[in-house]
Amino acid sequence: MDGLTARAKAWLAEDPDAETREELAKLIDAEDTAELTTRFSGTLQFGTAGLRGELGAGPMRMNRSVVIRAAAGLAAYLKAKGQTDGLVVIGYDARHKSADFARDTAAVMTGAGLRAAVLPRPLPTPVLAYAIRHLGAVAGVEVTASHNPPRDNGYKVYLGDGSQIVPPADAEIAAEIAAITSLADVPRPDSGWETLDDGVLDAYLARTDEVLAAGSPRTARTVYTAMHGVGKETLLAAFARAGFPEPVLVAEQAEPDPDFPTVAFPNPEEPGAMDLAFAKAHETDPDLIIANDPDADRCAAAVKEGGDKGQWRMLRGDEVGALLAEHLVRRGARGTFAESIVSSSLLGRIAEKAGLPYEETLTGFKWIARVEGLRYGYEEALGYCVDPEGVRDKDGITAALLITELASELKSEGRTLLDLLDDLAVEHGLHATDQLSVRVDDLSLISDAMRRLREQPPTLLAGLSVTKAEDLTKGTDALPPTDGLRYTLDGARVIVRPSGTEPKLKCYLEVVVPVGTHDDLPAARTKATELLSAIKRDLSAAAGI
Numbered sequence: 001m002d003g004l005t006a007r008a009k010a011w012l013a014e015d016p017d018a019e020t021r022e023e024l025a026k027l028i029d030a031e032d033t034a035e036l037t038t039r040f041s042g043t044l045q046f047g048t049a050g051l052r053g054e055l056g057a058g059p060m061r062m063n064r065s066v067v068i069r070a071a072a073g074l075a076a077y078l079k080a081k082g083q084t085d086g087l088v089v090i091g092y093d094a095r096h097k098s099a100d101f102a103r104d105t106a107a108v109m110t111g112a113g114l115r116a117a118v119l120p121r122p123l124p125t126p127v128l129a130y131a132i133r134h135l136g137a138v139a140g141v142e143v144t145a146s147h148n149p150p151r152d153n154g155y156k157v158y159l160g161d162g163s164q165i166v167p168p169a170d171a172e173i174a175a176e177i178a179a180i181t182s183l184a185d186v187p188r189p190d191s192g193w194e195t196l197d198d199g200v201l202d203a204y205l206a207r208t209d210e211v212l213a214a215g216s217p218r219t220a221r222t223v224y225t226a227m228h229g230v231g232k233e234t235l236l237a238a239f240a241r242a243g244f245p246e247p248v249l250v251a252e253q254a255e256p257d258p259d260f261p262t263v264a265f266p267n268p269e270e271p272g273a274m275d276l277a278f279a280k281a282h283e284t285d286p287d288l289i290i291a292n293d294p295d296a297d298r299c300a301a302a303v304k305e306g307g308d309k310g311q312w313r314m315l316r317g318d319e320v321g322a323l324l325a326e327h328l329v330r331r332g333a334r335g336t337f338a339e340s341i342v343s344s345s346l347l348g349r350i351a352e353k354a355g356l357p358y359e360e361t362l363t364g365f366k367w368i369a370r371v372e373g374l375r376y377g378y379e380e381a382l383g384y385c386v387d388p389e390g391v392r393d394k395d396g397i398t399a400a401l402l403i404t405e406l407a408s409e410l411k412s413e414g415r416t417l418l419d420l421l422d423d424l425a426v427e428h429g430l431h432a433t434d435q436l437s438v439r440v441d442d443l444s445l446i447s448d449a450m451r452r453l454r455e456q457p458p459t460l461l462a463g464l465s466v467t468k469a470e471d472l473t474k475g476t477d478a479l480p481p482t483d484g485l486r487y488t489l490d491g492a493r494v495i496v497r498p499s500g501t502e503p504k505l506k507c508y509l510e511v512v513v514p515v516g517t518h519d520d521l522p523a524a525r526t527k528a529t530e531l532l533s534a535i536k537r538d539l540s541a542a543a544g545i
Contacts (some may be wrong), residue, residue: 004033007040008058014183015057017064017100024057046070046174049364049500050165052145052154055096062097062145062153064104065183070155071105071141072186073177075112077169078138080176084113086138086160089196091119091128093144093230093295094256095153098122101143104188111187114138117194122230122256123201124296125156126395130204131196133162133392147227147267147293148502150260162392164366167480201234207390208238211398212405213331218243220287220407224400225250225277227266228257229294231396238397244404248284250276260294267293268300268314268382277302278312288407288417292396298382299396301403303417315417318344318433318510320403321378322424323417324386327406328376329354335375338368341479341486342495342508343380346424346431353428362482364500365394380433380508422521429512430521432528436507436536438545446498446505449543453485453496458542462534464489472497492531494539505545509535 008028015021027035039058044051044066051070053062078086088109092102102118109116117135119128125142132140140158148154157165157173165173180186212218222239224247226232232254239247252262253276260266263273268291277289281302289302289312301320304310315323325337325347336357339347351358356375361367368377368385369392377385383394386402403417410416425431440446457469468488475481484497492511499506511531513524 004036004040008036011058011065015065020057020063046177047170050154050156052148052152054151055153064100067101067155068104068108068183068186068188069177069180071108072180073173074139074157075109075114076176077173078114079112083138085115087115087117087135088139088141089117089128089131089135089137091125091142092122094122094258095145096258097153098143101153101155105141106193107188108186110192111189117196119200120196120198124231124234124397126297126391126393126397127201127204127234129158129162129391129393130207131200132158132160134200134203144295146295146297147265149265150258163369164393166366166370205237205241207387208398208401209241211387211402212242216405217408217412218405220404220411221245222247222404223250223277223280223284223286223289224248225253225291227263227268227273227291227294228253228260229266229292229296230256231292231296234296235292235397235400238401242401247290248280248286250280252276274302274314281312287411288404290400290404296396297394299384299399300382305418316433317380317382318346319421321380321384322346322350323406323420324378324384324399324402325350325376326420326424327402333375336371336373338371338374338377340364340368340379343378344431344433344510345493346428349428360478362479363497369393422518425521426515426518429514430524430528431510431512432532433510434532435509436539438505440503443503449505449545450498452544453542458487458538461489461494461538462531464492492535494535507539
């Protein structure tokens with residue numbers, strides 16, 4: 001306990017935040033060995049998503065001390081790369097401590113001799129990603145934990161190309177962070193940085209016009225939820241510029257609230273998160289429901305099944321990904337279509353038929369955004385890049401515009417998004433996807449499951465033979481190494497990987513069922529559902545989860 005207490009007291013002595021100082025002092029006074037051990041068992045690791053973790057005192061939590069060190073490490077990295085007086089632009093969401101972390105970052109950059117500019121208020125992450133290139137910055141920082149629980153916050157780093165960092169930059173920045181011995185060595189002036197006006201936001205909004213086709217129908221009526229995040233103002237402005245009907249808001253979730261009081265997890269994919277939006281849709285009967293996650297880089301869409309008396313359901317990310325791809329193809333888009341390996345193979349079929357280049361990348365927009373000649377990229381976790389020249393990251397605002405334009409075009413033909421999905425299934429086969437996701441408190445359960453699958457890989461899932469088993473830690477001809485397993489089956493595909501941002505083991509499943517005509521779709525869907533359920537069952541048993 002003595003060494004642990006000494007480390008905690010040393011941290012306490014230089015903590016600049018009264019709130020976390022009080023929290024840590026109480027733990028020391030109470031001699032809470034278990035909690036202190038948890039917080040001082042190491043340091044929050046700076047990886048390819050930057051930092052993300054629970055708020056609180058100590059090096060294993062998100063707090064001002066950790067953020068100051070991260071900012072100082074980034075500044076040292078930039079200077080080592082010759083960017084001695086470059087601009088770093090900083091954005092932030094409305095979570096607890098986000099504004100403090102943004103201000104600390106600006107102070108550190110200024111103290112290091114770099115120039116810093118902070119967005120005027122909490123704004124969507126894609127506005128920050130846009131601002132980097134728009135302003136000619138050498139780097140950008142977004143303070144956000146995206147759709148994580150209320151107790152979390154995070155620190156996402158972009159370089160001057162406007163895309164998130166990838167190896168080896170992450171390791172090089174982490175080494176600079178580790179070299180900082182004391183906060184006293186990090187100059188933090190009280191002023192000297194710029195707080196931007198709305199010029200950047202206005203430029204971003206002007207750019208959103210370009211994702212839509214001139215003269216396209218703009219009639220689809222929407223219900224919109226910001227999920228207690230920062231998307232509302234920007235999305236409403238973009239929709240107004242485009243000439244769409246003003247979205248009906250889910251009032252209970254419209255304004256930023258860092259406690260996210262109406263949802264257990266502020267992620268449209270989580271059970272129950274869309275319930276209030278569905279209720280509002282039952283009241284107002286729109287053509288479409290649109291949802292952003294709290295930092296508005298993701299976009300969800302929901303549609304009504306079964307006609308006037310039908311129920312609303314969320315479209316899967318893969319379904320929206322295919323719809324947007326088909327929409328862009330029909331509009332004559334050229335360039336490479338790309339997706340992560342965990343997303344549906346349907347995108348490859350659509351691109352192939354259109355004669356367009358297609359690429360698969362590792363999980364994350366940090367990889368998708370780097371595809372040469374990218375025209376469109378998506379990831380099954382509700383992330384879509386529909387304007388890579390403007391935002392080299394997922395963008396929930398422009399994706400919302402594009403899916404609403406498509407719904408409007410189909411509406412003018414007396415059709416719906418579901419009708420177009422049926423057409424794609426008949427043309428390319430029914431591509432049905434699902435996910436087996438296991439959240440854990442003990443991270444060793446994830447490593448145990450991965451070890452079990454590596455030592456005894458399944459040879460049969462849902463009665464389908466595993467024709468190829470790949471350990472992605474070794475990399476492939478097209479992919480760098482990553483912690484994941486990929487199984488190719490006869491008519492199916494499974495990928496297993498630990499989440500990069502949450503304590504989850506994620507298993508991504510896809511089955512492809514041939515479809516002859518529209519009349520065959522009900523039977524194909526039944527077969528796909530049965531296969532996915534059986535794969536889940538067999539995979540759970542094989543992984544011991």
